Amino acid sequence: MTYPTPTPRAELITRLALDQRYDIAVVGGGATGLGVALDAAARGLSVVLLEAQDFAKGSSSRATKLVHGGVRYLAQGNISLVREALHERTTLLANAPHLAQPLPFVMPAYRYWEVPFYGIGLKLYDALAGKAGLGATQLLGRAATLERIPGVQPEGLKGGVQYWDGQFDDARLALALARTAASRGALLVNHCAVETLLYDAGKVSGLVCRDAETAQQFTIRAGCVVNATGVWVDTLRAQDSAAAGQAARPLVSPSQGVHLVVDADFLPGGHALLVPHTSDGRVLFAVPWLGKVILGTTDTPRPDAQAEPRPFQEEIDFILGESAHYLRRAPRAADVRSTWVGLRPLVKPQSSPGEATKKISREHTVLSGPGGLVTVTGGKWTTYRAMAEDVLQHCAAEGLIRDLPAGATNQLRLVGSPADGVGSVSIGSAPGPHLYGTEADGLRQLPGADTWLAPGLSEAMVRFAVRHEYARTVEDVLARRSRLLFLDAAAAGKIAPRVAELLQEEGIAQPQSQAFDALWRQFDATAHTAA
Ligand SMILES: Cc1cc2nc3c(=O)[nH]c(=O)nc-3n(C[C@H](O)[C@H](O)[C@H](O)COP(=O)(O)OP(=O)(O)OC[C@H]3O[C@@H](n4cnc5c(N)ncnc54)[C@H](O)[C@@H]3O)c2cc1C
Numbered sequence: 001m002t003y004p005t006p007t008p009r010a011e012l013i014t015r016l017a018l019d020q021r022y023d024i025a026v027v028g029g030g031a032t033g034l035g036v037a038l039d040a041a042a043r044g045l046s047v048v049l050l051e052a053q054d055f056a057k058g059s060s061s062r063a064t065k066l067v068h069g070g071v072r073y074l075a076q077g078n079i080s081l082v083r084e085a086l087h088e089r090t091t092l093l094a095n096a097p098h099l100a101q102p103l104p105f106v107m108p109a110y111r112y113w114e115v116p117f118y119g120i121g122l123k124l125y126d127a128l129a130g131k132a133g134l135g136a137t138q139l140l141g142r143a144a145t146l147e148r149i150p151g152v153q154p155e156g157l158k159g160g161v162q163y164w165d166g167q168f169d170d171a172r173l174a175l176a177l178a179r180t181a182a183s184r185g186a187l188l189v190n191h192c193a194v195e196t197l198l199y200d201a202g203k204v205s206g207l208v209c210r211d212a213e214t215a216q217q218f219t220i221r222a223g224c225v226v227n228a229t230g231v232w233v234d235t236l237r238a239q240d241s242a243a244a245g246q247a248a249r250p251l252v253s254p255s256q257g258v259h260l261v262v263d264a265d266f267l268p269g270g271h272a273l274l275v276p277h278t279s280d281g282r283v284l285f286a287v288p289w290l291g292k293v294i295l296g297t298t299d300t301p302r303p304d305a306q307a308e309p310r311p312f313q314e315e316i317d318f319i320l321g322e323s324a325h326y327l328r329r330a331p332r333a334a335d336v337r338s339t340w341v342g343l344r345p346l347v348k349p350q351s352s353p354g355e356a357t358k359k360i361s362r363e364h365t366v367l368s369g370p371g372g373l374v375t376v377t378g379g380k381w382t383t384y385r386a387m388a389e390d391v392l393q394h395c396a397a398e399g400l401i402r403d404l405p406a407g408a409t410n411q412l413r414l415v416g417s418p419a420d421g422v423g424s425v426s427i428g429s430a431p432g433p434h435l436y437g438t439e440a441d442g443l444r445q446l447p448g449a450d451t452w453l454a455p456g457l458s459e460a461m462v463r464f465a466v467r468h469e470y471a472r473t474v475e476d477v478l479a480r481r482s483r484l485l486f487l488d489a490a491a492a493g494k495i496a497p498r499v500a501e502l503l504q505e506e507g508i509a510q511p512q513s514q515a516f517d518a519l520w521r522q523f524d525a526t527a528h529t530a531a
Helices: 009-017 031-042 071-075 079-095 114-132 142-148 170-183 230-243 313-326 381-397 433-443 459-468 474-481 489-505 513-528
Strands: 024-027 047-050 100-109 138-141 159-168 187-189 192-200 203-211 217-222 225-227 252-263 272-275 284-289 292-296 338-347 364-368 374-378 452-454
Touching (some): 009 203, 024 217, 079 100, 079 159, 114 138, 138 142, 192 230, 252 313, 452 489
Parallel strands (some): 225 374
Antiparallel strands (some): 192 203, 272 284
16 A cells, blocks of 8 residues: 655655745644645645644644534624534544544533523524534433433433534544645645744745754745744744834733543443533533543633643642532542643734633634734634635735635545545544554554554554654654553553654654653643542
């Protein structure tokens, strides 16, 4: 079997060094940047994308894993956002069914009025989805609710409402976007940070980036530079404004979201649980994912925007405390297998600076700086494709790229997508070769296909990660090609030395084992706090 994307680093770097002027240079390899790169490449533009760390290392590997219209945005009355996201939900499920699938959710009701009240809201959600609906909302009595989510707290339970949304493997979807863009000719390089923007006659004309492995610098020229650096967009925006002798007003207000992972037996039954109104008015999810259960999340302002933010103790207490109200078996700190923290790139309200982050718009923003740098941020994973279309429309309207028809990615199946459009195994089930879709058979031809390092992770998968999925470090493999760090941090720590050996066998001299040793302990820390 031939794969669309061999990714030997030396070849990528050789291409980067070529004297070429790209139509578009994208900075940032999360959902947003990868979506732009794929759409631009699919339209026939020449594209380069630089990612400072690894694809999806930022917010794009730390989502709640929902492909959703956003029930809570409906409650906020943001109908256009919900409608667009519901449309994108369908497109994503169709284009990557091995990585994104429908999932039934149940809202448990502990007061009689909640069943009709939430039922009406969710029927409206169905109506907004129209043909894009995944299944009809159902009002449930107590017995039917317990049958669907046997792990729910039965005391005082009156009934529930079942509705449909989607779920996905966010980091693997990001890799599928990167590889699909590469198969359309785009050059994507991870571990290569953009350091400076270049200007010609006051307009941005390229950038300088640095390969983290060799410290070598490269000059890239491009007709259009897109800043898709998530919560970090203000750094390049400041450079762009400074080039024009101006000061940029910060655009992003990062908000931290914490997730805890516990074993699957806390939520048997294959349905996700949504608590629409926690004690402090937030939404809490318990979602079956890759053989575990994700509990979350929080919404805490985090202006310092670190690459690996840590949870606040009160955020962990909040998730465990609320879960204890709604689950039959209350999870304790010692039950937590992994804790991860992500930063939402929320766009600052322009009029009311003191507004709470949970009320700030989740819509995306596309704008040009005084030096012509195009910045895109905000939005959500589910809408990455629509965001990319908006970005390219903006770039064309500014005269930075050719005006080519939109819609190139509407029906563009991502690498690994099965032809029949059906994922063989649910994303809720334990990981395994099914996550590779059509590439699972070829994976079996690699050495170590039957040598399992952990459930769902074979030695062949580590080799595949290097040869075809841009992996360069132990973290790249265990956090994002496999999701073991997110599922069970201690298990990831245990197999890290063997993963490092395999990376070395694949020609990577410095797989950064020490950095991973610190990281898995950070993800594992909650299990070792006081119960
Ligand atoms: C807790 C949480 C839960 C969420 N849940 C959901 C959900 O369930 N469903 C959903 O649809 N959305 C969800 N979202 C939203 C979604 O995850 C984000 O909107 C999306 O991932 C943002 O992607 P991005 O590409 O803009 O940013 P990022 O993924 O952060 O990517 C930006 C990238 O830019 C890189 N970068 C920064 N500076 C440079 C530089 N100088 N040079 C090169 N690269 C650089 C970074 O390393 C990073 O990889 C959630 C977000 C959070 C935080």
